[in-house]
Amino acid sequence: MTQPPGPGPTLPEELLLLALDPQRGKPYCRNRFLEYALAGAALAELELQGRITGQRDEIQVVDPLEPPDPLLAALMPSLPAPAKGGRGSGASAKSWVRRAARQVGGMYLESLVRQGILRRETRRFLGLVPYHRHPVASKDVAEQARWRYTAAAQAGFPDPRGRALAALVAAAGLTRHAGDGRADRGAMRRLIRESWPALAVQRNIRRDRANQAGN
Secondary structure (H helix, E strand, O other), X not given: OXXXXXXXXXXXXXXXXXXXXXOOOOEOOOHHHHHHHHHHHHHHHHHHOOOEEEEOOEEEEOOOOOOOOHHHXXXXXXXXXXXXXXXXXXXXXXXXXXXXXXXXXHHHHHHHHHOOOEOOEEEEEOOXXXXXXXXXXXXXXXXXXXXXXXXXXXXXXXXXXXXXXXXXXXXXXXXXXXXXXXXXXHHHHHHHHHOHHHHHHHHHHHHHHHHHHHO
């Protein structure tokens, strides 16, 4: 299988295609957990592009120039501006992921619908409350995303992009659905620990689960 020409998909786009059941259009995890993961994927993509860094849950912008990708460019103003000397005041990655999750999730769903990769189906719960499903419209693109992930998994995620995606997949609890069902849990936990965006996602998911358990 050959990959499409031109720039490849961003991490949030790859993650979204892995996270959705292609026929039913329903996430394999909770909607809110997927939104956290997509926000984390946007941070990971910006880091891979050299725009930001993260240490000890603190985001630092190192290159404030607008990224070519319009969705990433739209998120840059919500990050801390660099201070003199190239260092910013920093912002909590965990807090940013929580705050930006819904916006980021909506942006990337809308983008893939607009590109014709997903289609939007509106349904009604009990015939009254509307909700959306997003089944795959472009099967080739979705299959390529899954093929790339499976190939990277079989090779042990040798490159930074593959490791970042795998860490986010694991943080959201999507590993067995993404084409890596035999993955070693210890290895996936190590990938999460090595990726500050994935850690921010995992911490928000754990907070939600703890809150739900306490209610």
